[in-house]
Amino acid sequence: MNSTATTASRRRRTAAFRALVAVVASLFWLSIGPRPVAAAEDYLSAALKLTEDFRANLEQLAALCEQRGLSEQAAQTRGWVKPPDPTRLFVSVLPVEIGPPAPPEGASADVAAWHKRFYELRSEQAGDYYALARKAVKARHASLAFDLIMAALHEDPDHKSIRQMLGFRQYRGQWLTNYEMKRAQEGYLWHERFGWIKRNLVGQYEEGKRPSDKGWITAEEDARLHADIRNGWVIQTEHYNILTNHSIEEGVALGAKLEGLYRVWKQLFIRYYASEAQVAGLFEGRAAKLQLPQHNVVHFRNRQEYVAALSPGYPSIGISLGIYISGPTPVPTPGPPPISKKSAMYFFAGEDSDVPTLYHEATHQLFHESRQVSPMVGQGGNFWVIEGVAMYFETLKQENGSHVLGGFDTERVEVARIRLFEPKYRFYEPLAKFCELNITDIQSDQDLIAKRYTQAAGLFFFLMHYDNGRYRDAAVAYLNAVYSARDTVKTLRQLARTTYEELDRQYAEFMKGPGETVESPAGAPAEPNADNTNSLQ
Structure with missing residues (x-):
């Protein structure tokens, strides 16, 4: 043969x-x-x-x-x-x-x-x-x-x-993680409304009572005590510390969403934070060596408080729907656990809150905090993939017993297809050039930023799904290199073992879809606002 x-x-x-x-x-x-x-x-x-x-x-x-x-x-x-x-x-x-x-x-x-x-x-x-x-x-x-x-x-x-x-581990008829089993052994259970609480206190919580230094108080009194974000409730989950002044229930619901995203991310990108030897060690019972940090989230009652708290340090925060900031928080937060002076994701409740933005910024946080990263991330080029993977996780949803990512029916991919195929709205920068662009190149050009974000979303979707995942390993390796600042303009094509011209061709082929046509829009394509997906790293 x-x-x-x-x-x-x-x-x-x-x-x-x-x-x-x-x-x-x-x-x-x-x-x-x-x-x-x-x-x-x-x-x-x-x-x-x-x-x-x-x-x-x-x-x-x-x-x-x-x-x-x-x-x-x-x-x-x-x-x-x-x-x-x-x-x-x-x-x-x-x-x-x-x-x-x-x-x-x-x-x-x-x-x-x-x-x-x-x-x-x-x-x-x-x-x-x-x-x-x-x-x-x-x-x-x-x-x-x-x-x-x-x-x-x-x-x-x-x-x-x-x-x-x-x-x-098996514990009382259930499969629990080590963290979950430890909490259970300490007398706690996970309540869908109240999070981790003592089993013997469930009745009081459900009756509207809340513990305080002076004994039991009403839920309304408890809300007044936690109305200021600096004295907000701290909701702990296995992988997150969430500070919120909205309500315990809202903080717990947010934690459940983030834990779902975390488990998907941890499975898909294990080789981002674990070595080949560590992965092999999992088969030998050494899983305990894969210890990852907890992540901090500050969750405001509404958008107005979010903007007021962050605008002194970030004047343009008003156009955002959420943000991840790598560095000390501008919101002083007395512990325990101490969230102050640490990196955190900032988000808010209310009608303006946006779950895809939550997932986007949480993805930035996971890549930035789950292992040591270079302070030069995105400075030398290849910045698009940092935003591309975050936009990919915007598509996360749950259906029929599975977490689901991707699909041609997602907003950013639909716009990317229009930008690729509709002559009137066409925008595509060949990968050889696109990989040269650094964070400043992409985020400082207000005329092109939204179009470039759209292209980044389409390209990462392509890397994850083309030819039943031919380039998935390359995508993980690419992110590894970029976050370590070991990347060059050639990194992606070297990992994919092909040329940028061939990747451009395959991208166009893939984005056509099997037997599908791209619908012409009535007006210019409504690009998702790139300003809603900026992270300050």
């Missing part, structure tokens, strides 16, 4: 497995550069064989269901492994409760037998994926290994070895 045919075959097999993983698992893209396809060929082939055998076993079960008149169960079985939407990423939300769901109440003996066999097949498949993952990580194919273990968790969320590897 000639080299061209061999490469094409490898790409097809690689793409097929990546497509499988996208639908059946939350994904980790871990290697610092593109995966060496030739070296991983045996493992990719083995993974495909496992999947083909699994599909065959499911088909046998579906056929048996049809013989017994279980048409609904047959359809569910056949639909379990199906091609995903290649323009979106699905990251499974892992259940807290241990054990598979019970058969429907009053189920017939045939339905109960199907239910038992369906979960048996999935559990067996999870074991096969895990065994192959252990072999892959020993062969230094960490990215493929994590793809496999996340596929395994989709089939069996209770796989004990994998759950423990990811930091979960």
Whole structure:
């Protein structure tokens, strides 16, 4: 077989497995550069064989269901492994409760037998994926290994070895992280309205009582005591300290949103903050060494207070919807825990608040604080990718038991397509030039800033999804280099192992979409305001 045919075959097999993983698992893209396809060929082939055998076993079960008149169960079985939407990423939300769901109440003996066999097949498949993952990580194919273990968790969320590897422990019928288990052992529980509170105080909280230095007071009195942001409530979650003067409930809801984003980010970008050796160590029970910091958030009651507090240091803050500031906070905040004099994200409640902006700025915070970064980030060029990844996380939503990222139907991608294909509104700077632009080049040109942000959003979407994720590892490695200030104008093309001209061509090809046309707007495309997504770093 000639080299061209061999490469094409490898790409097809690689793409097929990546497509499988996208639908059946939350994904980790871990290697610092593109995966060496030739070296991983045996493992990719083995993974495909496992999947083909699994599909065959499911088909046998579906056929048996049809013989017994279980048409609904047959359809569910056949639909379990199906091609995903290649323009979106699905990251499974892992259940807290241990054990598979019970058969429907009053189920017939045939339905109960199907239910038992369906979960048996999935559990067996999870074991096969895990065994192959252990072999892959020993062969230094960490990215493929994590793809496999996340596929395994989709089939069996209770796989004990994998759950423990990811930091979960069994406690009273639930899977909890070490932090969650420690709080539970201390007598706390997570309340959807009030956050971490003592179990024996739930009744008082739900009756409208709040603890104080002088005993129990009303919720209204408690609100008056915390009306000034300097004396606001401090809501603690596993990865965030949130200072708010709106309400306990609003702070807890904000914390839940941020924890969801955090877990997705941590899975997708593990090779940003963990070395190859640390990733391999996860398979050997050394997960405790991956200790990441908590992140600070200051959450104002309304936009007016947000602007008033920040405008002395940042006169243009009034045009923003949220901001991440790397450096001492201008808002003095007595502890504990002390948030003052630390980097923080600033946000506000009310009608003007914007969840995509929250996710955007929180993404900046995670990349900036989860490992040491250079003070020269974005100064030498390649600034676009810093904003590109933050805009990618603006698309985060939850549906059908998964966190979802990406999609052609997201606002920034829709505008990027118009800018690329509509002659009247066309704007595209070739990557060779775009990668030369630093933070000043992009943010100081008011005529082009919104258009350049739009292009950055489209390009990062392309890097994450083109050809079933061909450039995902390169995207993570690119961010690694940029935040370390080890990047040059050539970095992206070197990591992608192609030319900028070819990447430009592939971007245009990808953004057309499969059999889609770009709708002509009635007027000029309404670009999302880039000023709402600036971070001061």
